[in-house]
Amino acid sequence: MSTTTAVVRKNTYYDSVSLMSVSTKANALDGVEQAFTAMGTEMNKGVLENLGLLTEELRAAESGDLMIVLVAEDGADTGALLSGVEDLLTRKAPASAAGGEVTYRTIASAAAGIEGANLAVIAVNGAYAAREARKALESGLHVMMFSDNVTVEDEIALKNLAHSKGLFMMGPDCGTAIVNNVALCFGNKVRPGSIGVVAASGTGSQEVSVRVHALGGGISQLIGTGGRDLSERVGGIMMVDGIRALAADPATDVIVLVSKPPAPSVEKKVLAEVAAAGKPVVVWFIDGSEEAVTAAGGHFASGSLQAARTAVGLAGLAPAAAGEFDAEAAAAQVAARLADGQKYVRGLFCGGTLCDETMYAVRDAGLDVWSNIQKDPAFRLPAGSASRGHTFLDFGDDDFTNGRPHPMIDPALRIERIVEEAKDPEVAALVLDFVLGFGSHEDPVGTTLPAIEEALRLARDAGRHLEIVAYVLGTDLDTPSVAAQSDALRAAGVTVTLSSTETGQFARAIAKKAQA
Amino acid sequence: MEDHGDTVTVPVLSGDARLLDLLEPLRGKGSVHSVFARVVNLLTPDGTLIALAARGSGDAPRTLTADVSDWSAYHLSAGLGVTFATGNVSVDGRRLRLATVGARAWRPAAPSLAAPPPGVVAAAADALDRICRAHGPLGGMLGAAPGAGPMERAVVDALHAGRTTLLDAVRDGGAAPVRLGVLALLGLGPGLTPAGDDFLTGLALVAALPGSRLAALRPPLREVLAAHGRRTTALSLATLHEAAEGRVRSELLALVALLATGDPGAALHASVRKVLAIGHSSGGDTLSGLVAGLHLEEELRGSL
Amino acid sequence: MTTEHTEPTPAAALFGGELSVVNVGLAMFDADLRAQDARVSTLDWTPPGGGNADAARALDALERADIAARIDAANAEAVERILAARPLLVGFGRALDVVPGMTPTTILHAGPPIAWADMNGPMKGAVTGALVFEGLAKDLDEAAEVAASGRITFKPCHEADSVGSMAGVTSASMYVHIVRNETHGNTAFTNLSEQMAKILRMGANDRSVIDRLVWMRDVFGPMLKEAVEFTGPIDLRLLLSQALHMGDECHNRNGAGTLLLFQALAPGLLRSSFTIEQKKEVFDFVASSDYFSGPTWMAMAKAALDAADGVENSTIVTTMARNGVEFGIRVAGLPGRWFTGPAQQVIGPMFAGYRPEDSGLDIGDSAITETYGFGGFAMSAAPAIVALVGGTVAEAMGYTRDMGEITTAQNSNVTIPALDFQGIPTGIDVRKVVDTGILPVINTAIAHKEAGIGMIGAGITHPPAEAFTKAAAALADALA
Structure with a gap:
């Protein structure tokens, strides 16, 4: 003997898709023989009456009422079934119930309480970050994880979980992304456009986005992967998912990849995606090689500027004709003012990739370069060591930050070093970067200018010309704007370069001439 | 919730031209009728049901398409007051105002059935029927799903019986039997717009096309809607009223226009899929009404 | 369209x-x-377990997928039992006659177990008063000797299917409520309200207190007993839900609940065998304080929560209780075990003439109301109380919302109009408390730290986090 029981919701309308899902779930409830969901119209009630299923409650239903009819198996707990159906129909308590904005304590409750929440930015202590990211993914949110000090095992587990759900797991240690023209964490205000970026490098991707903007192009999406994504162990899970998402995105016409050269097995995987993307893909593997990229049908870029120019060209925009920077001529003018013994270039950087790009430019001229992020251990300088020869320091590297805020937020350490380097009679030039945009210090140039002036004064008093070269990464839309920051530098006697690539060319030319 | 002052003005991107004309002089208080993620239905001061759709929803009768991705940010709920004023519609107590200024006017134009030579309409109907049967949803006009319970089977049987009654009545041409046939389907079946109504929508559209031999269906259909509107949901009733005037959603009109060219070719498949994507099963049930109407059209032509 | x-x-x-x-x-x-x-x-984010490494480890263990699945299923069952419980007031009777394990020399007290020597001033005052009332000592001095003699059995109310307000002291001849959970068949007991004056449960024990206890034993209790025999069982969950709709949270504010309960009892009281004078005394006594129904809701909650006790693998809290020195919780999946931490100060406005340093630490079994989901958890149902406990209406709404984050379900039988008829948050999950760092919020009275003075204010307090981290560690040991 089965029994009929029903829920009638007065004047209730559900999306047809949710209505079907209620119907499907009701059919799957334990103890339900069959469930039927329909509006309480005369005709529908007539059908139920013919089947002998029209209860008094259903008879009273009207056209605007939703009927859920359950035929329960013999012995089923109809009370439990009804509450099961009620649960299916119950909507969340309105988040506005308390008036004012609701503050949530956990990711799960925020994800459940905020209609349309779709991405979590996680910047908690690394010890807790993996746990929070897992909760976010389980709640159906994409994740951008700014936190670092997350184990590689956790990273792999999180990325696999995200992949299985079709979600993004950007990071750990992911500093930059632009989603729907909104910059997350560290990012610049750039024009929306048709160029999509997937990047394992934060400042590298910032530089590409800023150069694309300066060339008249725009960014559709910028997906960060975190620095370890392309390692052998992680296997490029996020890079691959990012390429696929941009390949499927109708608003993206050209894809740019930014990364240090991947592990060989991962490079193969990534290049297979490049070949399959169905859209032009520009690949800037910093200090990487060309053949494999070209063989996969990708467009190889040897530097950030070339990556941006190629992408803008492929997007069908004629890049604004820029006069080529004559680094050699500019360096010759500098060299003429140097005293004997001023032989070396010292680069003090906030942006890791900016440091890389300049350092490799100098190294490629056949010169020895020392750095805290040198790949060759023989030329590695630990944090705290004095500079030697041509030295390029990334103040954003963990060795330097060591618990302190990133130099893009807190430039104090670098400020001290500027003055210190100026005292060294072997130094011909200092190369600095300033990163503008969301997340960064509100006036990085202003806070560094006193140190620059002090450095210039020290050199002048010692009878030397100290060349200070600075690159300001930012756009005309950033606050402060790139023009305002550059003007302040020029007024102090600093030579301002116009891209990271150009900065490298200039540093190389100076280094060659000074050491010659 | 209090009005916090900084009201968001959302532009209406496009709208049913007739609705825009109706709204132009309209002043007064209406209300929110029902709220879905991407569509919100309103009652105007004179009780007409109109829809606000999120962008990308496609034009439809009595519908304004606004520049929002969905409505969730506005915390709308049924019963809220709505103020209709010059050039805008705002929801009381919510920071939402819709500005109709600059909205593109959508004017649904039904293609004529007079032009296609004999046999073309039938061929189109057959092609449509095949695609519909291959991809359409079960549980309504297209038959019961495998393993369906007795309730679903009973509804499907009743839909089938109603369809036969109505089509026979249209063939015979008497107003009274047509009224009974319409009543046999109105409000019948699963879904927010019951499947029987979707079928009627498809059939009514054919009847409303210029040059249709089914024109005699429309007066009794209108009479039934006027006299027995309470037998179905408000949404369904509004859709049927419009369909009887040849006014249906843009996807459906595009499909009919394609069929009327006499040579839909490869484009037919994509066009049908767009209609099938309407609602959960509404698209398929509407198509089955369209197919039935086109077959009848050919039959009735033959008898002339 | x-x-x-x-x-x-x-x-x-x-x-x-x-x-x-x-x-x-x-x-x-x-x-x-x-x-x-x-x-x-x-987010207002705090690290899990407040950054306590043991807690985080326990939580990690409890979150392993297979274990979490077991716990979730068990918790669903435990909460289902709490929600399904339908406690009825079926009668009143002498503790000796109705409470399991009661003897003439048993004294029940609030909170987790505690020895006589460790009791605070108010509880000692209540114990000695009860011994005099029972005739086990001729005066308070002798009562203190008797209490210390080892001849008295001290036992937590909670271990005798009971709950006790404030000191919770219950002795053999006191009349208690008998509340039967119709759904699961278990029964819970609690003392009668002494209303608001110098009262035993606040540690007062002079002649007037003893005299009132005698009258309650001889007139008030027996008349209530007869009344329910006339009225038949009273559905307490129904009355509770009505009281919440009328602006009570049924822990510190009981005006509506008392009217509803009295409305249900009055016909029976009138038909009882007592004299008109006695009936007038009882009516006057009930009218003297809104607190009359306070203990009733506690027994109601106790009857429902005990239905979940012993559900294997469940991390749902079934008891929160304080003895004035320690705060203890019990968990469904670890029956019979207390997890304790120090009782906390209650923060709130004091009556004129008293200062915070006069207040005793948190005491009483009344946090059973919050364990069920009303009291502090339902503060948004009782905006009128926020001034009494020193808060704002917005905070009251926030309390209920926060409690939603550490509970498992919303009780659709007991709803809050101001929150769009959201059910009260029910089924505190030890895991969620440790994970979010949100502690249950408890509305309660402030008793003077000295025996015999009584209530000097009301306010809000929380359990010590330690009780939950200990429970989480024990659960991890037991389940992982």
């Missing part, structure tokens, strides 16, 4: 939709996102 379309992939939905960010950890990102007109909600 327009209807719905099918779902895109999560990535396409992100790109095609409106970005809405949940920001965890760095507030500066909140400002940056707002500056870009993006939707953002920044």
